[in-house]
Amino acid sequence: MSFTAEQLQRQGLTPEEYARIRALLGREPNGVELAIFGVMWSEHCSYKSSRLLLKQLPTEGAVVLQGPGENAGAIDAGDGWACVFKIESHNHPSYVEPFQGAATGVGGILRDIFTMGARPVAIMDSLRFGPLEADAAAGVAPPAAARNRTILHGVVAGISHYGNCFGVANLGGETMFDSGYSGNPLVNAFALGLARRDQIFYGRATGEGNPVIYVGAKTGRDGIHGATMASEEFSAASEAKRPNVQVGDPFLEKLLLEACLEAMASGAVVGIQDMGAAGLTSSSCEMGGRSGMGIDLDLDRVPQREAAMTAEEMMLSESQERMLLVAAAGREEEVFAIFRKWGLDAAVVGRVRAGGRLRVHHQGRLVADIPNAALTDEAPRYRRPAQAPAQAAAPPPAGWTAPASEEALLRLLASPNLASTALVYEQYDTTIGANTLTAPGSGAGVLRLPGGRRALAMALDGVGRYCRLDPRQGARLAVAEAARNVACTGARPVAATNCLNLGNPEKPAVMWQLQEVVAGMGEACRALDTPITGGNVSLYNETLGQGIDPTPVLGVVGLLELSGHPASWRPPAAYLPAPGRAVCLVSAAAGLDAGQARRRLGSSEYAATILRRVWGEPPALDLAREKALHDFLATAAGAELVDSASDVSRGGLAVCLAKCILSRPVTAPEIAPVGARLAWPEALAPEIAGDAELALFSEVPGWVVVSCEPAAVGELRGLAQHRGLDWYELGRTEREGSGGERLRIAGRGWKLDAAVPELAAAWRGGLAGALGETAGTPTAELVEAQA
């Protein structure tokens, strides 16, 4: 049997790859085998373009229990707990069918966590959409904007539907907008679970003769070739890919969770893996591959939802909520009883065999017989040509008239990239589990561990615009920001997971971006002691040839000690909690001269939103001092010296300070609204101190605004300076009452003086305004207005 180029293309294989298949098998593959190779050698499953690069990443550290290669990474969280976590993309399906695409993205990452024996306790999401409002100047036509709004609503509803029903706390994430994501939304889902350290399960098929048991939903024709779809660009005909998107059932997944954890606790399970991308194919060959064993599958025993499915359809189906497990021989009935109790299908569909081959039987015939290694370790790996793009960075605009600082601040706060995302996260259950210490609305979420002696802080971050201008620096900044947000809660960042979202790697410029991103990420992870324990690479994020900015999203997890604190203690907040507090700035940044500041302003939200132009370079980063900054933040919180800590990230110092005032929980009347009277410290950067635009809107990630009791200032200054960090006092919070609070910042020759209620209205209403919504629903903002 031989195949035409067209048949190969349908399986996503090149003629060269086909030749390699023939060499590995020593014969021609049959049609089923070709389909199996096609899906396992897809970019999505094989990482053929990125695997060689990913080897550069640090993956080991003092707390790492499991690095990349398993269903998820794991770290030692103390007190006998292992924290299992990972981030994954579901970008392509979310473009084609936003609700189900996002829902099954959540479902998939949750399965990765409980496959390891861990009960999922937190999820977060990093979302990128195209602009919500038509904008002729930026080339966003009304239909594109309408489509982007539909995608946002669908994605958020899908995450809400799946996560809330499954029953896991959503601790936030990020939501950003840029025209590059218009045809290529990004949906990156992070999940974190807890297992006892000595009870982690692995995706390994061990013990010759052990039964291979299929559990969960029946297999249907949905999601066939989903992995291949995620490995190619989209065209105008991509709507027709909708049947490739799977349909999720969170209720079934919840039952699967309980049944799997109960089966694992019984001792009858020796290995387990979820059926995600490439379903039965990847789970069986990967479980065999990891243990050096083989699996014989009998497809006639697979529970089927539809009649007359072919072997190829069954092997490639991506029906959701299914798991493959290997049980100890003789204990099948125990496993069946548990799954019956939860109302789930379970069937022996094969046996573990020596010999390291995947052998598939269908209707009495052997329809595939492939060495596991040919599908996994010996999949092709490409060193694709990489070439930095020829054009130099855009020049700065020749000149512009800066709007008044107050007006610029209001416009920034109302812009979807900086506005409150309460409209999004209020659709997610954030308190289920009764362990949420810091809910969405801060830079990081904090969740208490059982026993109450420790907590885990977690954050997702990444800025595509920084990476557009300098992918290496953008990746370093993403790592540093996620770790810094974790440190702002008082936790010590210890490990990371990454989701690399890029365009078509067959284009040398994209391959160069990937190289740079991986290099920058590796460098920062090494410097900040946050090894990568797993993650995901999503390439081919292109529609009609238009690719996204390289967008690495980093998830960083940190450990927070609670045992030294009173039981009622809560981590430092992101908001200024009361009047009369000292507002200070600790800096790990190097000095900033006027030329640097002007170049870097080009990568800011201010440039993109107010000046509507992007140029120059991303902010600088001193990784050694950054590490010292994290140590300072954890130490200061541990000593209960700080009330709040927030980094000066997107939007600059003015936006940071405004959000410190605005992000207090509006339904907590004991937390009074405050204003602040502040002075921009001349010594912070003398060359820009006289330029309000640069002083207020430069994004300087090494700056962190902290607030504290005035009496604590001296001790904090000592802790900062002892670590080589710079310390500045900006002023005090104050309360005027009756809504008369103001944010006042005075600099050399300029001042910003804005009414807090106006800032609040802009910030809280920004996203709803861009979505074209009026205040139809009672919202927390109304509660405050009434209070």
Place this chain on the structure above:
Amino acid sequence: MKIGVVVFPGSNCDRDAHGAVVRAGQQAVWLWHGSAELEGVEAIILPGGFSYGDYLRTGAIARFSPIMEAVRRFAAQGGPVLGICNGFQILCEAGLLPGALLRNAGLRFVSRPVYLRVETADTPFTRACARGQVLRMPVAHGEGNYFADVATLAALEREHRVVFRYTDAAGNVTAGANPNGSRANIAGICNRERNVVGLMPHPERAIEPALGSEDGLALFHSLTLASAAIGA
């Protein structure tokens, strides 16, 4: 006191309810949906979640499970029953409480902290509260919009069977304090005999200052006072 927490397929606040009972110093036991055995419990909690996937309608399938037959008998004998969130929806579907919970007025799931005013201390779950006391705890639901016909609403008011109302922090009933469009800002009600209580907010998630509130503990503490009263 021995308190049963029912586990339906799809319950996902069962562990939190169990934890709250234990934190209140009581003994918690699991009751399985497929069994009609109540294990000698002195009170029953129907926890939040998505029982049976909430297919068809929230709580519509759960009401037919074997445990609900036992819960019905237990309630008829005066046993205290608390339905939280999905548990409230099930109690309405089962006819143990009047009215229904419709889709939120905003048509979206709503998750946020809210304030509740205790409207009556005369139930087994509010005996430790004072009438007019304001409690803070989270809501997290897509279908919590309490609805009943005019006659039923009038009866609930007349018989002081509205147990909790959404208010602002100061205890004022306002439109802005109502997260889901419930009639008369109703967050929780009881039956005529006052032993069956249902509410949409989650007291089991407000049991420690570190979680932002411990106001929810009052509902679980109330039971111990109630058991003395029932015994009398």
